[in-house]
Structure formats: structure tokens, C-alpha cells
Amino acid sequence: MPAEPTVQKSRNEPVVCGRGLSMCFGSRLVLDNLDLDVRAGEVLAIVGGSGSGKSTLMRILAMLMAPSSGTVSLFGKEVSVNEDDDDVTLRRRLGIMFQQGALFGSQSVLENVCVPLLEHTSLSRPFVEQLATLKIALAGLNPDAATLYPRQLSGGMRKRAAVARGIALDPEILFLDEPSSGLDPISADAMDELVLQLRDTLQLTVVLVTHDMNSLWRVADRIVLLADARIAAIGSLNELLESDNATVRSFFDSRRGRAAGGAHGQ
Numbered sequence: 448m449p450a451e452p453t454v455q456k457s458r459n460e461p462v463v464c465g466r467g468l469s470m471c472f473g474s475r476l477v478l479d480n481l482d483l484d485v486r487a488g489e490v491l492a493i494v495g496g497s498g499s500g501k502s503t504l505m506r507i508l509a510m511l512m513a514p515s516s517g518t519v520s521l522f523g524k525e526v527s528v529n530e531d532d533d534d535v536t537l538r539r540r541l542g543i544m545f546q547q548g549a550l551f552g553s554q555s556v557l558e559n560v561c562v563p564l565l566e567h568t569s570l571s572r573p574f575v576e577q578l579a580t581l582k583i584a585l586a587g588l589n590p591d592a593a594t595l596y597p598r599q600l601s602g603g604m605r606k607r608a609a610v611a612r613g614i615a616l617d618p619e620i621l622f623l624d625e626p627s628s629g630l631d632p633i634s635a636d637a638m639d640e641l642v643l644q645l646r647d648t649l650q651l652t653v654v655l656v657t658h659d660m661n662s663l664w665r666v667a668d669r670i671v672l673l674a675d676a677r678i679a680a681i682g683s684l685n686e687l688l689e690s691d692n693a694t695v696r697s698f699f700d701s702r703r704g705r706a707a708g709g710a711h712g713q
């Protein structure tokens with residue numbers, strides 16, 4: 448839960464503003480002077496070729512990594528990745544699910560979901576466990592899954608457990624790195640459904656990185672396409688599909704793009 452009362456942002460108001468974001472790893476410029484807003488209540492998908500900087504951009508927006516230059520503002524306040532008290536408080540308003548789940552292997556699902564609650568609140572252990580149980584249910588896991596260890600979970604269950612931990616503190620923005628990667632089509636569809644449910648029932652803003660064209664069709668309100676370290680395009684999927692921009696066309700004309708488009712009547 449948030450550490451302090453928060454003002455509900457009206458839909459479409461920017462909750463994350465990146466300005467002039469650049470990122471270099473050694474001599475490699477991965478992001479070059481990007482401006483990007485994330486709007487309250489939207490599902491924003493970051494797409495692009497492999498190595499185009501999607502995860503890096505998400506990590507910068509989620510305060511996990513400092514950009515080489517540029518600024519990130521969360522809820523109207525410019526932030527840094529240091530341990531400044533205000534920034535730590537802001538970070539608690541963000542939930543994150545990493546690509547591989549990043550669950551603690553020696554802890555059960557329940558214990559994993561309790562971790563952020565025990566770390567960031569002074570609630571009693573029984574109450575923390577009740578809250579964690581609620582989050583596990585919200586993430587669509589059967590109550591029996593709470594006692595299982597990560598190695599005992601299917602890929603889809605592991606991602607749901609990671610989502611449960613990501614929403615443990617009632618974040619306002621949920622960052623998801625490849626939520627459907629590695630899942631069979633039915634589990635991937637179910638994960639998309641979960642993303643929409645979380646957005647609608649918890650009024651979450653969602654930022655996700657994906658390679659999955661079907662996910663774009665199902666969940667994304669807006670899409671950011673990264674190419675050559677820049678934002679090649681941003682808009683709804685239909686807007687991007689109508690674009691004449693060569694980079695955008697080549698991305699969406701890929702085989703998977705056509706397959707997904709066909710499946711959705713395009």
C-alpha cells in the first residue's frame with residue numbers, strides 16, 4: 448500500500464514524464480534523447496527489435512536505473528535512483544514484474560508476496576499474510592498455490608506470482624517486462640486478460656515490454672516503437688498500422704505482425 452495518501456490522478460494525466468532520456472553502455476548509445484509520457488490509466492506497450500532498448504527504457508521509467516542524461520518525473524516530481532527518502536516513497540507507488548519473475552527460490556509464493564509488505568510496512572505478520580493472500584487471488588492464482596515454491600510452478604503461475612508480488616504494495620503504476628514470454632498461447636491470453644483486469648479493477652497504469660503481437664492487439668492502449676535508439680512512432684495500434692513510416696511498416700509487416708493482424712480481422 449502507498450506509504451502516504453495519494454491523490455488519484457485523472458485518466459490521461461501524465462504520471463511518468465521522461466525528458467531528453469539518453470542511455471549509453473560504454474560507447475553504445477542505446478537511447479538517444481527520448482521524450483515520453485505515460486498517461487494515468489493506460490496500458491502503454493514498449494516494442495522494438497531485439498536489443499533496441501525496451502527493457503532499458505522501462506527500467507529508467509521505473510526508477511531502477513539512472514539515465515546517462517535526461518530526467519524522469521513521477522507524479523509531477525523529478526526523481527533520481529538514489530535512496531533519497533522522497534524517492535523511496537515514490538518508488539513504493541510502482542510495482543514491477545521482471546521477465547523471469549525474480550522470485551526467491553527458497554520461499555513459498557506466500558512468503559515471496561509478503562516480502563515487500565514486511566519490508567515497507569509495519570503491519571503485523573498475520574495481517575501481512577492476509578494481504579498477500581488477497582494479492583495472490585487478485586493475480587488469478589488458486590489459494591493452494593500460496594504454499595508452493597517457485598520450482599513447483601508452471602511458467603504462467605510463476606508470472607502470476609510475480610505479479611502478485613508486484614501489486615503487494617498497491618502500486619499505481621505496474622511495470623511488466625515480457626509478461627507473456629515463454630507462455631503457451633492459452634496462458635499468454637490469460638496473462639493479457641489479467642493485465643486488463645488489473646488495470647480496470649485496481650485503476651492501474653501499466654507499462655509493459657513485449658514481443659508478443661497478440662498482446663498488443665489485446666491490451667495496449669498506446670504503443671511506443673523503438674528503433675535506432677529513438678522513438679520511431681507512438682500511438683494506438685491502428686494509428687501505427689496506418690503509418691507510412693518505413694521503420695514502422697517494416698516492424699508491423701513482419702510475419703508475426705501479419706499473423707496477429709489476420710487473427711484480429713485486419
Ligand SMILES: Nc1ncnc2c1ncn2[C@@H]1O[C@H](COP(=O)(O)OP(=O)(O)OP(=O)(O)O)[C@@H](O)[C@H]1O
Nearest residue numbers: 472473477495496497498499500501502503504656
Ligand atoms: N547493464 C548493461 N550493461 C551493458 N549493456 C547493456 C546493459 N543493459 C542493456 N545493455 C545493452 O543495451 C542494449 C539494449 O538492451 P535492452 O535489454 O534494453 O534491449 P531490449 O530491446 O529489451 O532487448 P530484448 O528484446 O532482446 O530483450 C543491448 O545491446 C544490451 O546488450
